[in-house]
Amino acid sequence: MSDAPGNPAAALLEIRGLSFAWPGDARPVLDGLDLELAAGRSLFLAGASGGGKSTLLALIGGLATPDAGSIHLAGRDLGAMGRAERDRFRADHVGIVFQQFNLMPWLDAVDNVLLGCRFSRARRHRAGNAREAAHALLEGMDLPPALHGRRADRLSVGQQQRVAAARALIGRPDLVVADEPTSALDADRRDRFLDLLFERVHEAGAALLFVSHDRSLAGRFDARRELGEGKVRP
Amino acid sequence: MTLIGLARRSLGNRALAAALTAFTIALSVGLLVVVEQMRGQVREGFYRSVSGTDLIVGAPTAPVQLLLFTVFGLGQPPGNVSMEAYQEIAAEPGVAWTIPISVGDAFRGFRVVGTTNAMFEHYRYAGKQPLAFAAGGAFDDLFDTVVGHRVAAEEGLAAGDGIELGHGGGSDQLHFHEGQPFRVAGVLAPTGTPVDQSVYIRLAAHEAIHVGWERGVPPPGATLDPDEARALVDDQHDDHDHDHDYDYDREHGATGEGGRDLEPDEISAFFVGLHNRAQAFALRYRIQEREGEPLLAILPGIALQQLWRITGLAEQVLRIVSALVVAAGLLGMLTALVTTLDQRRREMAILRACGARPWQISALLVAEAGMLAAAGIVLGIALAAGLQWLASGWLLARFGVAVAPAVPDAYLFGILGAIWLAALLVALLPAAMVYRRTLADGMQVKQ
Numbered sequence: 001m002s003d004a005p006g007n008p009a010a011a012l013l014e015i016r017g018l019s020f021a022w023p024g025d026a027r028p029v030l031d032g033l034d035l036e037l038a039a040g041r042s043l044f045l046a047g048a049s050g051g052g053k054s055t056l057l058a059l060i061g062g063l064a065t066p067d068a069g070s071i072h073l074a075g076r077d078l079g080a081m082g083r084a085e086r087d088r089f090r091a092d093h094v095g096i097v098f099q100q101f102n103l104m105p106w107l108d109a110v111d112n113v114l115l116g117c118r119f120s121r122a123r124r125h126r127a128g129n130a131r132e133a134a135h136a137l138l139e140g141m142d143l144p145p146a147l148h149g150r151r152a153d154r155l156s157v158g159q160q161q162r163v164a165a166a167r168a169l170i171g172r173p174d175l176v177v178a179d180e181p182t183s184a185l186d187a188d189r190r191d192r193f194l195d196l197l198f199e200r201v202h203e204a205g206a207a208l209l210f211v212s213h214d215r216s217l218a219g220r221f222d223a224r225r226e227l228g229e230g231k232v233r234p
Numbered sequence: 235m236t237l238i239g240l241a242r243r244s245l246g247n248r249a250l251a252a253a254l255t256a257f258t259i260a261l262s263v264g265l266l267v268v269v270e271q272m273r274g275q276v277r278e279g280f281y282r283s284v285s286g287t288d289l290i291v292g293a294p295t296a297p298v299q300l301l302l303f304t305v306f307g308l309g310q311p312p313g314n315v316s317m318e319a320y321q322e323i324a325a326e327p328g329v330a331w332t333i334p335i336s337v338g339d340a341f342r343g344f345r346v347v348g349t350t351n352a353m354f355e356h357y358r359y360a361g362k363q364p365l366a367f368a369a370g371g372a373f374d375d376l377f378d379t380v381v382g383h384r385v386a387a388e389e390g391l392a393a394g395d396g397i398e399l400g401h402g403g404g405s406d407q408l409h410f411h412e413g414q415p416f417r418v419a420g421v422l423a424p425t426g427t428p429v430d431q432s433v434y435i436r437l438a439a440h441e442a443i444h445v446g447w448e449r450g451v452p453p454p455g456a457t458l459d460p461d462e463a464r465a466l467v468d469d470q471h472d473d474h475d476h477d478h479d480y481d482y483d484r485e486h487g488a489t490g491e492g493g494r495d496l497e498p499d500e501i502s503a504f505f506v507g508l509h510n511r512a513q514a515f516a517l518r519y520r521i522q523e524r525e526g527e528p529l530l531a532i533l534p535g536i537a538l539q540q541l542w543r544i545t546g547l548a549e550q551v552l553r554i555v556s557a558l559v560v561a562a563g564l565l566g567m568l569t570a571l572v573t574t575l576d577q578r579r580r581e582m583a584i585l586r587a588c589g590a591r592p593w594q595i596s597a598l599l600v601a602e603a604g605m606l607a608a609a610g611i612v613l614g615i616a617l618a619a620g621l622q623w624l625a626s627g628w629l630l631a632r633f634g635v636a637v638a639p640a641v642p643d644a645y646l647f648g649i650l651g652a653i654w655l656a657a658l659l660v661a662l663l664p665a666a667m668v669y670r671r672t673l674a675d676g677m678q679v680k681q
Contacts, residue, residue, distance in 0.1 A: 063586075063676040084591060091589020098587070101580050106247030119589035167588070 011072075012174055012207050013037040013060070018069035020055055029055045033069070035225065039174065042201070042208040044218045047227030053211045056227065057179055060209075061094060062086030074174050091120035095168030095206070099180040102164035105153035109143060109163045110134045112152050116167035123171025130170070137166035140203075141196050158189045165197050172204045179211045194220065237594060241601035244581075248574065252606060255570045259610025262563030263653065264617030266556040270646050271622065273549055275637045276629070277542070280306075282636075283427040284534045286358030288514040291315065291323060291521060292503030294530045298544065301537040303337060304503045307345040307428050311337060314500035319527050323506070326520070328513045331356040333505040336440045336498065341399050344385045346433045348440025348501075354380065354420075356507055359427045369393040370420030373436050376464055378419035382430040384630070386421040393418050399435070399443060426636035439463075441498045506531075560653055564660050567606055571599060571664045575671075582672050592672045596665035603661030607654050615642060615650075 015035040021028035029052040037043045047053050058064045059071060062078050063086075071078045074093050078086055095116060103112045113134035117123040127133040138148050141162035152160060161181055168176050178197070182190040194217065201208045210221065218224045245252040284305045292300045293313030302308040324332040333356055336348035347353075351372045354365050370393030372380065379399075381391055391397065395418045416435065424430055442463040508514060514533055521531040582595050619639035626637045642650065 058676050061587075061676070087589065087591045096587045102584065102587075104581055104584055106243060111243075115585070115588045119585075119591070119594065 011036040012039040012041075012074060013209070014070075014072040015060075016070050016072075018056075018059065018071065019067045020052075020059060020064065021067060022055070028067070030059075030066075033227075037175075037207050037209060037223075039207055040202075040205055041223065042198070042210065042221045044221035044224045045209065045211045045227050046213065046215050046218060046224065047211070048213060051227050053179065053227055057096075057177055057211065060175075060177065061096070062090045088120070092122040093174045095170075095173040095176045097161070097164045097168045097176070097178040097181045100157065100160070100184045102167070103152035103155075103160055106151060108149045108151055109138060109155065109159075110148050112163050113137060113167045113170055116169075117171040120171060123173065125171075127171040133170055134166065137169055137200065138163065140200050141166045142192070157184050158193065161185065161193060162196065165193070165200065169200050169204050169206065173206055175207045175209060176201055176204075177209045177211075180213070181210075182212070182217070183214070190217075237597055238601055238605075241598050241605060244578075244598070245602055245605060251570060251574075255567050256606050256609040256613060258566045259560075259563040259607055259657075260613035260617055262556070262559040263611050263614025263650065264621065265559050266649070266653075267615055267618035267642060267646065268621050269549075269552045269556045270649070271618065271640055271642070272625075272637060273552075275640070279426070279629075279636055280538060280541070282360040282425075283429075284538075285360055286362045286507065287505045287534055288508045288511055289506040289518055289521075289531045290503060290534060290537075291320075291506060291529055291531045294528050297530065297532040297537045298541050300503065300530055300532055301534060301541065304335065304505070305428065305534070307337070307347075307432065311502040314502060315504065315529060316500055316527055317498065319524070319529060320501055320504055322524075323521060323529075324504075326517060328508050328510060328517065329506055330509045331507045333357060334437060334501040335503055335505070336437055336500075337502045339399060339440070339443070341385070341397065341433045342389060344382070344431045344433050346399055346435060346440075348437045348498075349434055350437060353434060354422075357429075357505070359425050359429065363425075365425065365429065366423040367420045368423040370418065373419060373434075375417065375419070376436060376439050376442065377416045378436065378439075379416050380420040380422060380434040381418055382422050382432045383424035384430040385433055386418075391418050391421065393421055397433075399433070430630075437498050437501065563610065564607075564653075564657055567603060567610075567657060568660045568663065571603060571661060572667070575664055575667060579671065579675065582668060583675050586672050586676065592669045595672050596669045599665045599668055600658055600661045603657050604654070607657030611650050611654060 013036065015033055018030050018033040018035075019028050020030045033052075033056070035043075045053065045056075055064070059066055059078075060073065062081070062083075065079060073089070076089065078089070081089060104115065107115070110131065114130055117127050117130055124130055135145070135148060139145065143159060143162050143166070147155060147159060152163065155163065161184070165178075165181070168178070181197075182193055185193055197208075198220065208221075210217075211227075284301075290300055290304050292304065292311060292315060295312040299309055299312065303311050320332070320334060323329070331352060333349060333352045335353075337345060339346035339348075354367075354372045357365055359365075367380075368383065368386075370380075372378075379397065381389075381397075385391065389397075397416050397418060399416055416439070422429060506517070508517065518531040518533065521529050585595050585598075586592075622637060622639045626639075629637050
């Protein structure tokens with residue numbers, strides 16, 4: 001392990017020379033990518049469809065292994081871990097929000113949030129009383145208490161995205177990864193969602209990696225990167 | 235929330251499909267439990283019914299038929315045994331007791347058995363228990379009857395009540411022997427054997443109600459009235475003790491009106507008890523090798539074994555069928571699980587994004603299968619108990635075999651446990667599919 005955890009100079013997420021090609025594809029999706037994200041900071045990653053965003057998230061999540069290069073998260077080299085360890089590590093350190101279909105439709109809002117720490121002892125521990133933490137996060141994401149016990153498939157799309165954000169944040173992960181979380185929302189609700197997301201991420205002390213094709217949002221982030229042709233351009 | 239909790243909620247989300255799947259398993263398990271339990275109980279019921287009788291002697295027929303009509307009241311005697319042959323065999327050395335019986339009549343669907351007080355003295359059931367009287371006692375008057383527990387219960391009979399008896403073995407007798415004032419002298423305690431549905435009358439009374447019935451219907455004026463009948467018997471009783479009414483001197487007895495007497499010439503069959511059980515084979519040999527009238531003597535235990543050989547094949551077929559039905563039930567569950575996989579693909583990806591390992595997602599499916607199977611098995615046991623409860627009345631009325639819903643024994647629990655494990659094994663197939671798929675899909679399902 002090259003980077004000692006707790007070194008303030010070390011980035012939370014550090015990607016060096018990352019290359020990846022899906023099996024059967026001659027052309028790599030990612031080719032020598034470098035990327036850094038410091039703890040507690042936010043990064044906007046822009047890119048067209050097919051530009052390797054999903055691939056990058058899968059690699060950060062530890063669901064795929066790079067052909068070349070390295071990913072360090074919270075001081076650990078993902079490439080040095082076994083698959084089961086990467087799964088556990090992701091559960092402990094990363095909260096994820098997708099574009100839509102984030103929730104188990106037959107669980108209520110609170111139970112969906114609790115899923116976020118169901119598979120990580122570390123996050124359960126950090127959440128303290130997990131159920132109270134879930135209610136607090138849901139209220140923090142402006143979901144009225146009357147809706148906390150409602151089944152996810154009976155919430156509106158905007159409400160579902162707010163539940164998904166609360167789930168990504170429970171147990172204070174180091175990194176929140178959001179993949180086009182606002183693309184299903186109209187402009188007003190999108191801005192409101194982003195306001196709440198930033199507030200809560202800041203409270204939790206987490207870093208935010210936000211992926212979107214909507215470059216109009218980029219101004220709210222500490223840093224911006226363009227993902228395309230396999231490399232990140234400033 | 236635990237994995238089990240998640241599995242439970244997931245099933246709850248598909249409550250109707252899950253209930254139907256569990257019910258399919260319940261039906262198959264119920265059938266299996268019924269077959270397994272009834273098999274044992276019916277056997278035990280048959281074994282209970284005859285005990286301590288060393289030989290049963292009747293006219294030549296199949297040994298099983300002789301057993302069925304003498305002990306279980308099923309079927310009709312193929313022929314009769316002459317009084318001479320009966321008395322000869324009863325006098326054989328080594329014979330401790332004999333019970334003659336004459337069958338063929340019915341009282342409201344219950345069979346009427348002509349016999350003697352030897353029945354209540356010597357007949358044994360279920361581990362050599364003697365018959366006991368719940369009320370009243372044995373025969374005294376010619377028209378005294380002793381009724382089984384169920385006869386008394388269903389017909390509301392008590393000791394001292396009068397009853398009328400019919401002719402013919404079926405439940406839908408056409409003729410009543412009106413004018414023969416039978417009286418209930420005793421009610422037997424319950425035995426859980428065909429004795430409970432029998433009406434016992436004296437051999438002489440059996441004969442009396444048939445005087446004039448040679449053609450199956452009474453010709454006008456050819457029947458006895460009760461006082462005439464008693465007069466015949468009283469003559470005979472002057473010299474003889476009550477327990478041995480078969481032992482009349484026929485010359486002495488044949489003095490009634492019109493040359494009729496109530497001493498029967500024939501009986502249907504008789505039970506034999508020996509002083510030494512080991513002599514049963516020798517006596518059987520002597521009976522069957524007798525000069526003159528051909529007779530069949532059977533050892534009840536051996537005849538029962540033959541009965542099981544006949545029914546054994548049917549039992550095996552039933553067991554195989556019930557096993558196949560259980561397999562079909564489990565396949566139904568497999569189908570139900572596999573068809574949900576596509577619609578659950580997104581749920582699997584969500585769990586994966588939340589940090590679930592592929593094996594945990596697979597385990598979710600196995601847990602669901604375990605719960606479905608467990609619910610099915612519990613429901614199946616309940617169904618089986620209900621079915622046996624419903625069937626017990628019919629079995630008791632039809633065969634005199636007492637069957638009751640029972641808690642499954644250790645053997646049956648072993649089978650049920652094996653079914654549950656089989657359900658988990660079956661679920662390994664969709665679980666393996668899910669495992670591979672979650673690895674391939676990762677955290678996101680392309681829509």
